[in-house]
Each structure stands twice: as C-alpha cells, then as structure tokens.
Amino acid sequence: MGFIPEEGKSLPPPGLVNRNSLWLAGVGWVSAVLHNAINHRPPVKSGVHRQFLLATIGWFIGYHVTKYENYTYARLDRDMNEYIKLHPEKFVPKEQAQHHTEQKTFAEIVEPFHPVR
Numbered sequence: 001m002g003f004i005p006e007e008g009k010s011l012p013p014p015g016l017v018n019r020n021s022l023w024l025a026g027v028g029w030v031s032a033v034l035h036n037a038i039n040h041r042p043p044v045k046s047g048v049h050r051q052f053l054l055a056t057i058g059w060f061i062g063y064h065v066t067k068y069e070n071y072t073y074a075r076l077d078r079d080m081n082e083y084i085k086l087h088p089e090k091f092v093p094k095e096q097a098q099h100h101t102e103q104k105t106f107a108e109i110v111e112p113f114h115p116v117r
Helices: 006-010 019-038 048-086 106-110
Strands: none
Touching (some): 019 048, 048 106
C-alpha cells in the first residue's frame, strides 16, 4: 500500500482472518445489500458480484489497516522500551522499590493525563 515505512516491513504479516478484515468485509457486504434494497431489488439475490467485490475490497482494506495498527503498536513499544533503558532510575525493580516510598507508573513519569471535556 505504501503508508507503512520501510522499518515496519520487517514485522511479521498479520493473519488473513483478523477483526479489521472481518469487520470491513461485513461493512462492504452490507453496503451492497443495502444498495440493492434501496433500489427495490431483491437484497441478497441480486448483484452477488457487487456483494463479493465490496466484501473483498473491505477485506483488503481491513488487512492493511491491521498491518498499520501492528506497526504503530510496535513503534510505541520500541519507544517505550528505549525510554526505560535510558532512564533506569525511574523504573526500579520491585525488590528495590520497597525501599522507596513512592512508586510511579510509566504513564505518570512520561505524560500526565488531562481529560478534555
């Protein structure tokens, strides 16, 4: 597709059956059936080739969305592990943390949470 950088291409490919592929294939099929119903045709029996085409397009898009999702999570994990390696004093192991009075989580150290309402 082209929206995953070169470093993301070393990741293993996602499975052919994944939640994004199933979801978007279902959306494609339902859109074809809905189009048939709106045009007063038998919803499931007519335009089977369009139903198959839209389901296949949805499956393809879902597969590539999953690839991009896996790349994004792998990049975030890599950055988090790199930060932990660069700042080991902020992430003390549990046996040493008992001597400290305050134990912080990763989210408290890196980025405070401010809800937007």
